Amino acid sequence: MSRLFGTDGVRGLANGLLTAELALELAQAAAAVLGHDKISDGRRPTAVIARDPRASGEFIAAAVEAGLASSGVDVYDAGVLPTPAAAYLIADLNADFGVMISASHNPAPDNGIKFFARGGQKLADDAEDAIEAQLSKDKLRPLAGDVGRISRFADAEDRYIVHLLSTMPARLDGLKIVIDCANGAASGCSPQVFKDAGADVIVIGAEPDGLNINDGVGSTHMDQLKKAVVGHGADMGVAHDGDADRCLAIDHEGNEVDGDQIMAILAMALHAAGGLKDNVLVATVMSNLGLKLAMSAAGIRIEETAVGDRYVLEAMRKGGYSLGGEQSGHVIFNEYATTGDGVLTGLQLAAQVAATGKTLAELATQMTKMPQVLINVSDVDKSKVTLHDGLRSAVLAAEEQLGATGRVLLRPSGTEPLVRVMVEAADLSTAETVANDLAGAVQTHLALT
Template identity: 45%
Template sequence: MGELFGTDGVRGTANTGFMTASNALNLGAAVGRYFARDGGVHRVVIGKDTRLSGYMFENALTAGLTSTGMNVLLLGPVPTPAVGLLTRSMRADLGVMISASHNPAIDNGIKFFGPDGFKLSDAVEAEIEELVTQGVDPVPAAEIGRAKRIDDGRFRYVERVKSTFPRQMRLDGIKVVVDCAHGAAYNVAPTALWELGADVIEIGVSPNGHNINLNCGSTSPRTAAQAVLAHEADVGICLDGDADRLILIDEKGQIGDGDQFMALMATRWKAEDRLKGDALVATVMSNLGLERYLEGHGVRLERTSVGDRYVVERMREGGFNLGGEQSGHIVMTDYATTGDGLMAGLQFLAEMVRSGKQASKLLRSFEPVPQLLKNVRYAAGASPLEAQSVQDAIKAGEAEMGQKGRVLIRKSGTEPLIRVMAECEDEAMLERVVDGIVAEVASAS
């Protein structure tokens, strides 16, 4: 892989670096050439979230794709999982989502789905990157593709999401706060919940191009937690900007992360003999407490690198059907090809109805091992992890913890950040080790 694609497509600040309209046009042409190289008529669907720059990238990508003969179907603002779904159902060769997910509004990104609805592999992205470098010749004028707006894409998605909720169930009498982060699900999430009978309290549903993820959504769940308490709601559902991740809030205003949700679903599916391979796929960031809890229930935890695409790759390799990330990406391949926050939220609500238990009882399956994560931003061109002082600090921290915990240091695949994470039963040791490493990383940044 080169420098263009990160762990989740291409991403950066709009109108800087690679994230310009001209580069998006070239990327669209390269992707179009890759998928249309065998000739014939080809189709691509494009969705986006609510960022102002989405208009610019949508038009640029459309120009690049049609210049190589691809016909473009424009979905408008829809969640990322809707693009995966509609790529398959509309028999498209390619799906494109324009979104920077949980990042601030000034950022944007472009991610791709193959005809099977799954994200493209590293190998395919490398070939596309090579085409971007080489440049692509446009097709003759008579072969230029067409572009068409699809007005009912979000309604198709709502019906698909609702179909995963047990048909005999309704959400009558359940009050749900749904925080859509002023993002792609601002319309579909409240609609789906209301149609299933819930009493819906909507927040984060007034996008203006600049407020996506701003003090709301899965990255700022306290806003939803306050709303849950204020409205005496039964549960809160927090989505991020493109609605592929979920953070849940119980009736007491307490936050439950992806690990707690996965613990609940894995053991439930295991008891119902639905958990393929008796395994849950999660990343190296998932808590040790989750791993220990699953072991006690006969479920194996398979760990991957950080990124929901790596979770999905391992699920497909091993034939597993449940996976996700602590950050809230939940992948249920029986239902969808990628993380789907709304779909996961409905599965949690179904468990509330089935069990008759409050959200607080379902969101505390295990006691997490104390975990501390700190991010250090580094300057362009810096390589702090290569500094000897940083490597020495990491080794010292690992030695101090020994068998009492673990240290995980990694570079973010979506932002210029070094993530310093550690877990340990001894919280004083935990803070000491993390702060020591953070200080050295900051000095080398």
């Protein structure tokens, strides 16, 4: 049987894989594992629960709350809030653990359940494995006054907004900013906090109806934001995904500013202020070569990890580093958050525009993006990517051809029989040629028989 937990909790089609019954049982299992210390001492653990505005989140949240309370956990229901808000509130309330119900950037029919440990930290693999193992064991059945109680966390959004405002190095007075909330979890708090920070705010994608999350809006669909920024003569635009743990941006000319460029801007600002721990930025192997070259020129070292914000977080915790993230817009500020926070990232980026007096377009030129080509090669034996001598020779030849201004990455997909071929080069034509050659080599050497 395959592992129930994926790279970011349990996620799947709501009422397909993710049923009310499974949500109830996962909550009961989590209560036994994550609340064990207090339960064994005869006390009731506490948990914070939040969700994005998907219609299915309503019944899944009800099932999770029932599972927790029936296991003796006091539940604080924060309602619709971003994933990073849930993580922050777990720490702020000193809760024993928490639950976020969201499928992030996935379409509305999907949903997910993600557990956080004390302090709003993501669970380690062994904790997830323990919850999965607990599913087949006896449930906790407290009686009478020992059952948990469910309370509305009335000031949850206000606490999160106050926290965000406390991180600001500069106010945003005089900036006109378009916010695209992806009809998701940040539809209420993101426009509000940008207004409170002084910006003139124009809002799109902030009318969630339970079914329109990520539908043609947000960080995976940037066209509407580009049109709105240019049409309103705004200084910049900020795009979130459904649970607002990501941030991408648009400059005043309508150009996209991705996660790598955002990290470059913020890392250089922290470095100049003496706030970048050990002069290190944590990024994944998929970050653009241009980020590495820009950081090297600025005296900043990149600590490289596997793809996935959990690996970025692990490296940041291990080294105590200040800043890390992914090209997709997951940016993590170790001082202020325990997970990627799209609202926080957008605020910090806008604050740099305000503080420097430069446009976002000017700030983004601190990094030159190298042309990048990605090809998915299907129907191959991905397990042999690093083993086949012929393929290794093809990679070495490509690296020699590209030299210091190019890069090759072959990466097996974690979920499909695919090998992802990524090539960066000084020009697009070269990147395309080398990528196609390597994709052909992968197909030739690793084809399934």
